[in-house]
Amino acid sequence: MTTQQKQPGILKAVRGTRDLLPPETALWNRVEAVAREVFGRYGFGEIRTPLFEVTELFARGVGEETDIVSKEMYTWEDRARAQSEKAQSLTLRPENTAGVVRSYIEHKLGERGDLQKLFYIGPQFRRERPQRGRYRQFWQIGCEVLGPQSSGSESPVRDAEVLEMLATLLDELGVRGWRLELNSVGSSDDRKRYNVALREALEPVKAQMCEDNQRRAETNPLRVLDSKEAADQEIINALPKIADFLDDSSREHFAAVRAALDACGVAYTVNPRLVRGLDYYTRTTFEFTVPDGSGLGTQNALLGGGRYDGLSEMLGGPKAPGIGFAIGEDRLILVLQEQEGSKSVDAPHPEWMWAKKLDAYIAPMGVERNAAALALARELRQAGLSVEVGDGTFRLKKSFEAADKAARHIVILGEDEVASGTATVKTFASGEQAKVEREKLIEYLRKPD
Ligand code: HAM
Numbered sequence: 001m002t003t004q005q006k007q008p009g010i011l012k013a014v015r016g017t018r019d020l021l022p023p024e025t026a027l028w029n030r031v032e033a034v035a036r037e038v039f040g041r042y043g044f045g046e047i048r049t050p051l052f053e054v055t056e057l058f059a060r061g062v063g064e065e066t067d068i069v070s071k072e073m074y075t076w077e078d079r080a081r082a083q084s085e086k087a088q089s090l091t092l093r094p095e096n097t098a099g100v101v102r103s104y105i106e107h108k109l110g111e112r113g114d115l116q117k118l119f120y121i122g123p124q125f126r127r128e129r130p131q132r133g134r135y136r137q138f139w140q141i142g143c144e145v146l147g148p149q150s151s152g153s154e155s156p157v158r159d160a161e162v163l164e165m166l167a168t169l170l171d172e173l174g175v176r177g178w179r180l181e182l183n184s185v186g187s188s189d190d191r192k193r194y195n196v197a198l199r200e201a202l203e204p205v206k207a208q209m210c211e212d213n214q215r216r217a218e219t220n221p222l223r224v225l226d227s228k229e230a231a232d233q234e235i236i237n238a239l240p241k242i243a244d245f246l247d248d249s250s251r252e253h254f255a256a257v258r259a260a261l262d263a264c265g266v267a268y269t270v271n272p273r274l275v276r277g278l279d280y281y282t283r284t285t286f287e288f289t290v291p292d293g294s295g296l297g298t299q300n301a302l303l304g305g306g307r308y309d310g311l312s313e314m315l316g317g318p319k320a321p322g323i324g325f326a327i328g329e330d331r332l333i334l335v336l337q338e339q340e341g342s343k344s345v346d347a348p349h350p351e352w353m354w355a356k357k358l359d360a361y362i363a364p365m366g367v368e369r370n371a372a373a374l375a376l377a378r379e380l381r382q383a384g385l386s387v388e389v390g391d392g393t394f395r396l397k398k399s400f401e402a403a404d405k406a407a408r409h410i411v412i413l414g415e416d417e418v419a420s421g422t423a424t425v426k427t428f429a430s431g432e433q434a435k436v437e438r439e440k441l442i443e444y445l446r447k448p449d
Contacts, residue, residue: 015130015136016128016135017136017137018135027333027336027337028329028333031141031173031329031332031333031336034169034173035119035141036119038168038169038172039165042117042161042165043117044117044119045117045119046118046120046121047103047118047119047120047144048120048122049093049099049100049102049103050093050099051092051122051123052090052091052092052093053090053091053098053102054088054089054090054091055091056089057098057099057102058073058091058094058095058098060314060315061097061098061101061102061280061311061315062094062098062280063220063278063279065219065223065279066223066277066278066279067223068094068095068126068277068278069094072094072127073091073092073094073125073126073127074092074125074127075091075092076090076091077089092125093124093125094125094126095124095140095278095326096120096122096124096142096326097142097280097308097311097324097326098280100118100144100324101144101146101308101311101312101320102315104116104146104317104320105312105316105318105320109147110148110312110317110318110320113147113148113150114147114151115145115147115151115153115158116145116147117143117145118143118144118145119141119142119143120141120143121140121142121329122140123137123139124137124139124326125137131297131298131299132296132297132299132334133295133296133297133298133299133328133330133331133334134299138328138329138330139328139329139330140326140329141326141327141332142324142325142326142327143165143324145158145161145162145322146320146321146322146323146324148318148319148320149319153321153322154309156254156256156257156260156284157256157260158323159283159284159307159323160257160260160261160264161260162305162323162325163180163182163261163266163268163286164261164264164266166180166288166303166325166327170288170302173336174336174339175290175302175335175336175339176339177290177294178288178289178290178302179268179269179288179290179291180267180268180286180287181268181269181271181274181286181287181288182261182268182270182271182274182284182285183242183271183273183275183284183285183286184242184243184246184250184251184253184254184257184283184284184285185222185242185275185281185282185283185285185306186242186245186246186247186250187247187249187250187282187283188282188310189247190242190245190246190250191222191242191245191282193245194222194242194245195221195222197240197245198224198239198240199217199221201240202217202221205235208232208235209229209231209232210227210229210231212229213227213229213232220279223275223277224236225239225275226277237273241272242272242275243272253284254283254284257284258270268286274286274287276306280308280311280314281306281307281308282306282307282309282310283306283307283309284306285305285307286305287301287303288301288304290302290335293338294335294338294339295335295337295339296331296334301328302328302331302332303325303326303327303328303332304325305324305326306323306324307321308321308322308323308324309322356386357406357407357408358386358387358388358407359380359385359386359387359407359408359409359445359446360380360385360386360387360407360409360410360425360445361387361388361390361399361403361406361407361410361411362376362380362387362389362390362410362411362413363390363394363399363400363403363411363412364392365392365396365412365415366392366414366415367391367393368392368415369392369413369418370391372413373389373392373413376411376423377389379442380441380442380445383442385442388406388407390402396412399412403428407428408427408428408429408445409425409426409427409428409445410425410426410428411424411425411441411445412426417435421437422435422436422438423436423438423441425441425444425445427449429449430449
């Protein structure tokens, strides 16, 4: 076959990316609206940072040796377009904490003196192996709390408040069965000492481990603790625990976080292996997980976060201790959809989970009534009702079927109705049918079923 005869191929979304379509996007919007509302109640303001940044930001902030930076980033050499420009290496953001802290430094937000409480909702990019709950473009809903030490940014109260807010958010979203796993990875000095101990403990056993873990044992032994490699679990469980390497101040900090959580009644489990896959973490780290069978396949981390007291300095900024988290929004949606469909749980989801029907479907009888139908739709929509308009070429049966799918009422507009200033309205839920005067129509359609 010559190239000319070839049928053009169908173009598809890139592997690991996907289209979000109605009605599912309505659920995304509602989740985001609940998140915005909750964040507002806790005094957070929105930050929007660029989708791409200089590569060095992530190399320095997230860490060269992490999986994210060493193998998952979308990086390209951006050529100079003019003499005034320099070629530079750019990267699609794989996460947003480094970008937020870059922005905090660039805009001297620390000089405002108070605590900065910022939230974001947006896409992130990682070249991971796609599977259920794991995509190459995915969405995060995140928060960062940071500021100079004098703003109280280092206080354990901040950690507990962020965790309590997450518990509230997940409850208000109707997520069931979530669990908070908590750990402290200590200060960077604690981690240095722990790293030495880990290296020593790994030395005699690393040859028995998988290739990835052998490499990690050399380059970044902490990462061995994240490993899901089944055959290596026994060795990993026997390794020294970070808790035994915390200095007094890290230990006291962690105890105060736990005491504040206890006081608020937020339940948690301490997981000594929770070190998280990014290098900027200090002290508190956490993940919220959902039980197996919640729709995430093998991924059970709904969100993750922690404290990053040295990140600002790593990026050349002033001291600005901070703590934050990012929820995987794709995963959150999968969980809500799965739990909504599950018959085994009796607590109902909040009402907003359910797709809402339109208030009315206007069915013009004959094309001569199309214009009048559109004019009526304009009037009803201006009054705040949600309305769809059919077409005069449709047979009555087709109009009824379309209306039943989309709306609570069908409003039939025939020659008689137009002439007498009325409409025939059928309410699907009750089966009731009535002739309604035009002046009373809005009120009639507003009535709950
Ligand atoms: P992370 O653990 O890398 O942390 O990501 C947070 C959440 O994003 C994960 O728990 C997961 O739900 C979701 N996520 C990560 N990768 C994917 C993926 N490929 N597909 C779908 N969802 C994914 C961070 O990104 C930190 N910046 C969080 C943070 C904020 N720490 C402090 N402040």
